[in-house]
Amino acid sequence: MAQLETETPHRSNSARTSSNVFRGISRDRTLFEKGHFVTSMGHFIPICNTITQFMPYSFGARLIEERDRLGLTQGDICESTGINRKTQFAYERDHRYPDAGYLMTLLKQGFDVSYMLSGERPPRYGTVHEDLLCNVLVAVDTGLSRAGRSLDAARKAKLVALLYQTSSETGQVDPIVVQKAIDLLS
Structure with missing residues (x-):
């Protein structure tokens, strides 16, 4: 198991619970072993079975994760949204929505609301899957050489972009689609 730090993360008074149940190293270590993760701001979030993949499973846990990511306190959110602390606490504990x-x-304010609601982060726009791009380039080069054709850089780039976009829907390059696209250029 991963080595835990020997000090409890610093928590401001606003981040502490009224019962101070999160005090002490032994408590932190016990919660980690029972399937909880301590965020950078000292919040305990449930995790999945493996220690290598952290996945907060509830809306409240994801709300805390996003708040921590942005470096905000409950008070900051209460001030900007106009709700009281009890309501914010209820949201973070899944007692209310x-x-x-x-x-x-x-x-x-920059929260990833889609992630908070679904638990899945959408792929970033413009993300390129290098393996898929490489497969598209190889398929285009192979198709062009079989057809005995060559293209200038601008036309080849447009062909690769079109085929990459088509292939990204399935994650695989369809050689028939590649050949048909090359044939259309004739």
């Missing part, structure tokens, strides 16, 4: 106005305010 927020309305659309609250979520819109968080969205404007």
